[in-house]
Amino acid sequence: MKRFADKVALITGGRSGIGQAIAHRLRDEGAKVFTAQRAPDPDFPNFTADFSDPTTPAQVIEQVIADSGQLDVLINNAGMMQESSIEAISLEDWQRNLTVNLTAPFLLIQAALPHLRATQGSIVNIGSIEGLGANPGHAAYCASKAGLHGLTRAVAVDHGPEGIRCNAVAPGWIDTDLNQDFIDSMDDPQAFRRDIGKIHPVDRTGTPAEVAALVAFLVAEESGFITGQVYTVDGGRMAKLSLP
Known part of the structure; x- marks a missing residue:
């Protein structure tokens, strides 16, 4: 029997x-999967959603x-990144980053709690290694992801007695289409790919499927004693010191 049958x-x-990798992994293991984002999703039942609008999260849960009639698993993955120095970023842009990356997950969790309580469900928030460290020009992104990690722990503590688990995954450099487009925009994409791989002890970047595998474990019954944790998935990048 598949792990997520009837979920x-x-x-x-x-x-x-x-x-997308998480959605496919959970569906392959038996779950009925919905996605929510700005654009229609041809692969799954989906809802068009603008998470910069604070009324959207509750509407999506209601749908x-x-x-x-039930909700067993909530994956807060939608997010945004805007590069800007602290001096240059406007308050409006700062607030939009926090709204999408932190407030929307909070509102989704808030709306989902009664339904997750009924199913003894599980939440996974997709954070970032930038919630643990920082790249230049990413103040709003770093702040929002650090906040999401903190929210993860708070939800786990407050709602663990009700049978609800909440964990986070903090990916490093993952080979998404967005990151591939960024590499392709470089003057020497091949050299950049080689160099970005070498900052990782495993000598390569990660795949969406590798993140999805951890998420699937965290929402499965075999991880029932795991909650309030932030799991780094970065090929060892955060463990590696720079050369002296």
């Missing part, structure tokens, strides 16, 4: 990249319940 999962930002 209902919602993945935000499930149309591409890490979210899942109206369709399936």
Whole structure:
């Protein structure tokens, strides 16, 4: 029997990249999967959603319940990144980053809690190694992902007694279409690919499927004693010191 037979999962930002890999992994293991993002998703039942609008999260949860009557798994994956120095970023842009990356997951969790309580469900928030460290020009992104890691722990503590688990995954450099497009924009893409691989002890970058494998474990019954954790998936990048 498949691990997620008779389970209902919602993945935000499930149309591409890490979210898409998670959606396929959970469906392959038996779950009924919904995705929610700005653009229609040809592969899954989906909802068009603008997570910069604070009314959207509750509406999406309501739609899942109206369709399936239950929710067992919530994956908060949708997010954005805007490069800017601290001096240059406007308050409006700062707030939009925090709204999409942190407030929307909070509102999704808030709306989902009664339904996850009923199913003894599980939440996984997709954070980032930039919630643990920082790249230049990413103040809003780093702050929002660090906040998401903190929210993960708070939800685990507050709602663990109700049978709800909440964990986070902090990916490093993953070979999504967005990152591939970034590499292709470089003057020497081949050299950049080689160099970005070498900052990782495993000598390569990661794949969306590798992140999805961990997420699937974290929402499965065999991880029932795991909650409030942030799992780094970065090929050892954060463990590696720079040369003296």
